[in-house]
Amino acid sequence: MAAANGSYLIRGAAILGGAAQDLLIREGLIAEVGSAASGSAGSSGVKVIDAEGLVALPGMVDVHTHLREPGREDAETVETGTRAAALGGYTAVHAMANSNPVADTAGVVEQVYSLGRDAGWVDVRPVGAVTVGLAGEQLAELGAMADSRARVRMFSDDGICVHDPVLMRRALEYVKAFDGVVAQHAQEPRLTVGAQMNEGAVSAVLGLTGWPAVAEESIIARDVLLTQHVGSRLHVCHVSTAGSVEIIRWAKARGINVTAEVTPHHLWLTDELVRSYDPVYKVNPPLRTDEDVQALRAGLADGTIDVVGTDHAPHPSEHKECEWAQAAMGMTGLETALSVVQQTMVETGLMDWEAFARVTSTSPAAIGRLEDQGRPLRAGEPANIVLVDPAARWRVDPSAMATMGRNSPFAGRELPGRVVATFFKGHPTVLDGQLNTPYQYTDGAGAGSGH
Amino acid sequence: MKHLLSTENLSIQDAIGILDTAEEMATVGDREVKKLPALRGRTVVNLFFEDSTRTRISFEAAAKRLSADVINFAAKGSSVSKGESLKDTAQTLAAMGADAVVIRHWASGAPHRLAATDWIDAAIINAGDGTHEHPTQALLDAFTMRRHWSKLNGTASTGSALKGMRVAIAGDVLHSRVARSNVWLLRTLGADVTLVAPPTLLPIGVESWPCKVSYDLDSTLEAGVDAMMMLRVQGERMNASFFPSTREYSRRWGFDDTRLKALDELGLKDTIIMHPGPMNRGLEISSSAADSPRSTVLDQVRNGVSVRMAALYLLLSGDSREAAPSLSSAPSSSKENN
Numbered sequence: 094m095a096a097a098n099g100s101y102l103i104r105g106a107a108i109l110g111g112a113a114q115d116l117l118i119r120e121g122l123i124a125e126v127g128s129a130a131s132g133s134a135g136s137s138g139v140k141v142i143d144a145e146g147l148v149a150l151p152g153m154v155d156v157h158t159h160l161r162e163p164g165r166e167d168a169e170t171v172e173t174g175t176r177a178a179a180l181g182g183y184t185a186v187h188a189m190a191n192s193n194p195v196a197d198t199a200g201v202v203e204q205v206y207s208l209g210r211d212a213g214w215v216d217v218r219p220v221g222a223v224t225v226g227l228a229g230e231q232l233a234e235l236g237a238m239a240d241s242r243a244r245v246r247m248f249s250d251d252g253i254c255v256h257d258p259v260l261m262r263r264a265l266e267y268v269k270a271f272d273g274v275v276a277q278h279a280q281e282p283r284l285t286v287g288a289q290m291n292e293g294a295v296s297a298v299l300g301l302t303g304w305p306a307v308a309e310e311s312i313i314a315r316d317v318l319l320t321q322h323v324g325s326r327l328h329v330c331h332v333s334t335a336g337s338v339e340i341i342r343w344a345k346a347r348g349i350n351v352t353a354e355v356t357p358h359h360l361w362l363t364d365e366l367v368r369s370y371d372p373v374y375k376v377n378p379p380l381r382t383d384e385d386v387q388a389l390r391a392g393l394a395d396g397t398i399d400v401v402g403t404d405h406a407p408h409p410s411e412h413k414e415c416e417w418a419q420a421a422m423g424m425t426g427l428e429t430a431l432s433v434v435q436q437t438m439v440e441t442g443l444m445d446w447e448a449f450a451r452v453t454s455t456s457p458a459a460i461g462r463l464e465d466q467g468r469p470l471r472a473g474e475p476a477n478i479v480l481v482d483p484a485a486r487w488r489v490d491p492s493a494m495a496t497m498g499r500n501s502p503f504a505g506r507e508l509p510g511r512v513v514a515t516f517f518k519g520h521p522t523v524l525d526g527q528l529n530t531p532y533q534y535t536d537g538a539g540a541g542s543g544h
Numbered sequence: 545m546k547h548l549l550s551t552e553n554l555s556i557q558d559a560i561g562i563l564d565t566a567e568e569m570a571t572v573g574d575r576e577v578k579k580l581p582a583l584r585g586r587t588v589v590n591l592f593f594e595d596s597t598r599t600r601i602s603f604e605a606a607a608k609r610l611s612a613d614v615i616n617f618a619a620k621g622s623s624v625s626k627g628e629s630l631k632d633t634a635q636t637l638a639a640m641g642a643d644a645v646v647i648r649h650w651a652s653g654a655p656h657r658l659a660a661t662d663w664i665d666a667a668i669i670n671a672g673d674g675t676h677e678h679p680t681q682a683l684l685d686a687f688t689m690r691r692h693w694s695k696l697n698g699t700a701s702t703g704s705a706l707k708g709m710r711v712a713i714a715g716d717v718l719h720s721r722v723a724r725s726n727v728w729l730l731r732t733l734g735a736d737v738t739l740v741a742p743p744t745l746l747p748i749g750v751e752s753w754p755c756k757v758s759y760d761l762d763s764t765l766e767a768g769v770d771a772m773m774m775l776r777v778q779g780e781r782m783n784a785s786f787f788p789s790t791r792e793y794s795r796r797w798g799f800d801d802t803r804l805k806a807l808d809e810l811g812l813k814d815t816i817i818m819h820p821g822p823m824n825r826g827l828e829i830s831s832s833a834a835d836s837p838r839s840t841v842l843d844q845v846r847n848g849v850s851v852r853m854a855a856l857y858l859l860l861s862g863d864s865r866e867a868a869p870s871l872s873s874a875p876s877s878s879k880e881n882n
Contacts, residue, residue: 289652292748292749293748293749294749294752295749296747296748296749297747297748297749297750297752297753298552298724298749298753299652299653299676300652300673300674300675300676300677300721300724301652301653301674301675301676302675303747303748305748369656369660370652370653370656370657370660371660411629414629414631414661415629415630415631415657416630416649416651416653416654416657417651417652417653417654417657418650418651418652418653418674419630419651
């Protein structure tokens with residue numbers, strides 16, 4: 094309704110960190126860029142947003158988000174998770190399938206899709222489970238999910254590895270029928286029974302059962318070879334080790350159609366933090382060593398790793414206020430991802446803002462086959478835009494976040510970069526760093542009633 | 545020192561302070577009336593999430609000899625899924641006015657959680673956590689070794705360390721909190737430690753520990769050992785392919801009669817044989833080794849009470865309770881994080 098029809102003139106934003114230009118947003122699209130946009134300054138009904146000193150980027154796209162709904166609404170809901178996403182600069186998220194019930198049927202993915210449209214903060218693109226109930230035994234109805242209104246293209250048992258090699262082969266083959274991708278949680282289950290943290294010098298001292306790097310690397314090695322053999326498309330979730338980066342680099346050099354993701358926390362934090370036994374640092378795959386962190390940064394910078402995925406995993410506090418071994422794995426990430434990537438990749442000189450846009454928007458949209466996301470900031474393109482103040486610094490306070498999860502490993506740290514505004518389909522979901530209003534769909538399709 | 549959580553960060557002053565205090569406490573055990581009034585009116589809770597009668601009664605005897613009130617809380621099986629959480633248990637004990645909590649837990653790091661959070665303000669003593677540490681066991685082992693070593697060297701036990709003493713620790717190092725606590729404490733006290741184990745029962749990362757590592761018990765003995773500590777091996781490790789059979793384990797890494805004889809043949813007449821108990825006779829240690837004059841197994845039990853008295857006394861009496869919390873390395877409090 095009115096929301097989608099609003100007109101906004103963004104004045105003097107550095108597009109992808111380049112020269113300052115004006116952007117005119119009208120009817121959900123970028124209407125004009127540059128001097129053609131500036132002319133509309135005095136027009137009635139055009140709201141002017143001063144973006145001097147701000148960087149304009151395409152709205153971020155997360156390939157890996159746990160929204161917890163349906164089933165664990167005490168941890169997060171589609172509403173709260175997508176508010177967090179908008180505040181973090183996102184205009185689309187892929188909702189992982191490990192809800193309860195599992196998103197392994199057209200019915201569940203359509204439910205999540207509708208909840209996303211009802212909320213209106215970002216595009217919610219459900220990820221379908223590869224196997225029924227994530228049980229690793231039988232393929233879920235991948236085609237039905239692909240054909241549903243949710244148009245699922247990414248399939249994952251994330252949280253659990255599709256470890257049966259025959260099942261993985263079949264999944265890779267089957268998704269070719271509808272241009273799907275299998276997103277693998279690479280974790281050899283027998284090598285990680287009871288695993289609590291990275292296996293290495295720190296686990297030896299702490300007496301916590303190790304999660305060896307080889308348990309990830311051996312699955313990735315197998316899967317890239319399977320992908321080559323059947324000519325399909327593989328996405329590797331949350332790559333965490335230096336060895337994995339090397340295997341993926343090798344696979345890409347051989348022309349294998351593999352993409353890979355790294356989380357913000359694996360770009361920064363190491364297993365040294367586990368010495369505190371504070372479960373806020375418990376995550377799967379676990380925090381690794383500094384050597385791994387450096388290899389992941391280098392891999393993201395040189396394109397071996399394609400995208401940043403948050404693996405945003407909110408948990409209620411009682412699942413973290415306990416013994417390490419009892420605690421749930423996972424960290425929140427939607428509201429810190431931009432800042433952490435700026436800290437680890439931009440401020441270190443490894444990446445410019447153009448590359449930032451590639452790994453946080455263009456490539457993730459391409460992997461998920463989201464046609465109106467991750468687009469260039471040009472006239473005629475959908476107005477999914479985030480305005481960032483790269484000079485701002487802020488201190489992470491989990492209790493002030495929109496996500497219901499308080500489990501941020503960055504709590505108390507000072508981070509660079511702040512999301513000032515997020516435009517989703519031409520509508521500002523975030524303005525002045527605060528939540529504004531959600532986008533309202535005009536086609537009625539997501540309004541909850543008929544679906 | 546507000547808590548006793550590990551030996552890894554125990555300074556040599558604190559370590560020797562505990563051992564020297566334990567020497568004083570040992571004299572109480574020799575009296576007809578085995579009691580000191582030092583901790584009268586203080587409450588010590590033995591919070592055991594895992595069965596260990598030996599450790600529990602050792603702490604109980606120690607606290608009672610210091611006149612503390614002792615509450616035994618067997619919380620075995622308690623967990624988020626099965627019942628009360630560690631947080632609720634800790635807050636309950638705090639509300640009851642516990643001055644010290646002696647905690648045994650199957651989860652590595654559980655004592656650290658009690659010490660680092662604001663759930664309870666009592667002194668925390670780690671009585672064994674998972675496969676992490678068992679600091680009072682290492683202290684009683686060091687106490688036992690120090691008495692032996694100083695006697696051999698004709699010096700006083702009090703005030704001394706273990707400089708130059710050759711200690712071999714053999715067995716399931718991977719799963720042993722006793723081995724870990726001993727490695728750190730013996731390093732601090734200046735002993736030369738060799739770990740002997742099948743490669744499957746050594747942790748990845750052991751190469752960074754301050755000790756030598758060997759797969760061969762016989763060559764370790766031949767190189768000379770002043771104290772030979774055998775670790776308990778759980779028979780069920782066999783089912784997880786850590787070694788092919790208990791017989792093969794026993795032949796290669798057990799302290800059997802042949803190796804007992806070898807000590808004499810090697811001229812190692814003063815070498816002691818240690819075991820933290822409970823022993824698997826015939827698996828990691830033969831009966832004749834366990835019962836030989838070299839065995840210090842019962843001395844270790846006796847010394848355990850003295851060492852635990854020392855730990856309780858040092859944590860609960862005097863001005864040490866006002867010291868800064870020992871765990872402040874986490875970037876922010878758990879309240880904010882969770």
